[in-house]
Structures are given as C-alpha cells and as structure tokens.
Amino acid sequence: MTVATAYVPDGRPGPGRLREVDLDVLAVGPAELVLPEATVRDERGVTLFDDDGMVFEPAAGGGPLAPAAADRQARAFGVVNAAFHTQRALRFVSSLLNRPLPHLVVRIGMHDQPRWGGGHYRLPHPLEDGPVRAAGEVHLGGGRAFLAAPRYFHAPAHNAAIVYHEVAHHLCRHTADFRLNRLRPAHRQTNKKIALDEGTSDVVTAILLGTPDIYGWHRQRIPAWDRRRRQLAPQWTMVHFHGGPDQDPHGDGTVWASACWSARERTADPRRFDAMLLRGLELFGEEADVTVPAEQALRRRRHFSRLLSAMTRADPGLAPGVLAAMAAHGIHLGASNAELREAARARALAGMAAEGTAI
Ligand SMILES: [Zn+2]
Structure with missing residues (x-):
C-alpha cells in the first residue's frame, strides 16, 4: 500500500x-x-x-x-x-x-x-x-x-x-x-448509451458518494428541479420520462436513478440493496435474447421493468419493499417504458382533475 x-x-x-x-x-x-x-x-x-x-x-x-x-x-x-x-x-x-x-x-x-x-x-x-x-x-x-x-x-x-x-x-x-x-x-x-445505462451509472455514483446530489459541486448553478442537475432526490417519476431516439438518455435515466435511490433509502441494509442491483445487472446480462430479432432484443433491453424484474429474482426477500418504492415512481413490472409513461401521465391528470386543478 x-x-x-x-x-x-x-x-x-x-x-x-x-x-x-x-x-x-x-x-x-x-x-x-x-x-x-x-x-x-x-x-x-x-x-x-x-x-x-x-x-x-x-x-x-x-x-x-x-x-x-x-x-x-x-x-x-x-x-x-x-x-x-x-x-x-x-x-x-x-x-x-x-x-x-x-x-x-x-x-x-x-x-x-x-x-x-x-x-x-x-x-x-x-x-x-x-x-x-x-x-x-x-x-x-x-x-x-x-x-x-x-x-x-x-x-x-x-x-x-x-x-x-x-x-x-x-x-x-x-x-x-x-x-x-x-x-x-x-x-x-x-x-450509444440508453437511459438505463445512464441512470444505473448515476445511482452507483450516488451510492459511492453517499449523496443523491451527485453533481452538486460542478453543477451547483443548475437548480435541483432541472434534470440537467441530475439530483436524484427529487421524486422524478415516469411522468418526467420522454423516451425516443432524440432524447438525452441522461435526463430519462434520472427517473431510474431516482427510483433506485428511493428504494435504497427504504431498505434497512443499504448494502443489501446494492447487492440486489448489481446481481440484477448480472442476471439481466445472462438472459439470452437469441430467439428474437436483434432490434426487438435491443428494444426490450431498454425497459426499466426488465432490470427491475432481474433485481427481484436476485433478492426475492427484498422485492416487496423495492417494488413498492419503484411503484411510487411509476415503475412496475411487465410494461414497456412508453406504457409506464402513459399510465403515469394518465394518473397524474386524473389526480389533478380530482383535486379540481384547472388542466
Ligand atoms: Zn454516462
């Protein structure tokens, strides 16, 4: 040493x-x-x-x-x-x-x-x-x-x-x-990076730094509510997800990173969440996509729900709490990112209507 x-x-x-x-x-x-x-x-x-x-x-x-x-x-x-x-x-x-x-x-x-x-x-x-x-x-x-x-x-x-x-x-x-x-x-x-890649990299950064405000030093002039700050603590949800090839994967990745950070905060032993995330990445990578066309395989690998599913298999005991935390960000199993976004936006609109907010 x-x-x-x-x-x-x-x-x-x-x-x-x-x-x-x-x-x-x-x-x-x-x-x-x-x-x-x-x-x-x-x-x-x-x-x-x-x-x-x-x-x-x-x-x-x-x-x-x-x-x-x-x-x-x-x-x-x-x-x-x-x-x-x-x-x-x-x-x-x-x-x-x-x-x-x-x-x-x-x-x-x-x-x-x-x-x-x-x-x-x-x-x-x-x-x-x-x-x-x-x-x-x-x-x-x-x-x-x-x-x-x-x-x-x-x-x-x-x-x-x-x-x-x-x-x-x-x-x-x-x-x-x-x-x-x-x-x-x-x-x-x-x-070319996708949102899951950027978001996972951001939450690993937060874990290692011990703070969700990962870029608080060099992006201090960008307010926390701006996605470019990449502050994970605001409750970024699928309502804020854009998707599509023209979007910055960092901004969309912040939704995944923010949901992971919430789930980790709810876990009594944060290191157990870290192991679940990393083992989930490993299981995700081991899934063979050889039976579907390459474009379809790549599209499926963009889905937040697919990595979440791999994480629940990596640690089934931790799954209920993690799924509940993810649900608060609009992330559920078995849906594409676009489906999650539309469902989250529909819920948000219904909530505003119920509160009598002008929309
Ligand atoms: Zn990156």
Missing part, C-alpha cells in the same frame, strides 16, 4: 475532504499508475511522478492560468485522485459480484483540442478518435472551465462523481450489456 492524497466524499457539495489514503499500486510510470484492477494515465506527455511518493496538492485544479509547477502538481494529484476512486469503485463492485471486472484503462487529458471538461466511457469502433481497448476505457478531459466560490479549475480527474459515473458504465458493459456489445465484433462495438 502506498500513502497518497485524494478527495474523500463527505456528503457535501464540493470535491470532498482532502485526506491521506491508502492506494494499492503495482507500478509507477512517468505519468501512469498501474493498479491491480486498472491503469490510470495522463496522456499529455508531462512527467508527473518521480521517487517522492503519491502525496500531491490539488492546487485548485491547476489549469491554464496557474504557474507551471502548480499545474503539474494538479495533474499529478488528478492521476492519483482518479486512481483512488477507480480502485474504490471497482473493489466495491467486485466485493458484491464476487468477481473482478476486466482491467480498466483510465486516460486523462484526452480529446484536449479544444479543451474538454467532461468524461466518457468508450469501446472500440472505427469512428473513435484512435484505438480503444476491447474491454473499454474511461476518458477524462483535461478541464475547460473554472468553478466559482471557491475558484477552482474543474479538472474531471479531481471530481469523484465523474470518475464513478464512467467506471459504472464499465460495470454495465460487463454485466447487463444493455446494447448487446458482446455479440458485436470486438472492434465495432456501439458507444
């Missing part, structure tokens, strides 16, 4: 508390940490590590306005911080699934012309910007914008929420496999 510094989630909006942590590191390169479960590397060609250990200052994110030494310090901290949260997330997953996920590569400072402040999970495809490993990679930008109060250059590697969300896509790919990538050629997988 190596002593390192990282932000540890403290349940408040912000990067977390700066603390000394233990990091299990196998090897150190000039800008790379090799862990048992992941390799984390800054791709911008600057040597960040020497023999002086893994204790660095965040330097308020560094960035283009910082002195070169501060920016280098912030980049080194970013690699270590991303490594800590990647390791924490992957160990959380493997402890519940009783198996490791394929080795993950996390690349920082990607797609940096022009500057990029986001993160994404990528699988190989000819249209990707360079080769990607078949098992999947997390790409993090070098940062693009400053956050106010206190002023901070928002480098994604400094933000545990972004790291957790992208690592959770790796979990989804190697369990539920919503887009049936395992049936596609290894070099021609799809990177």
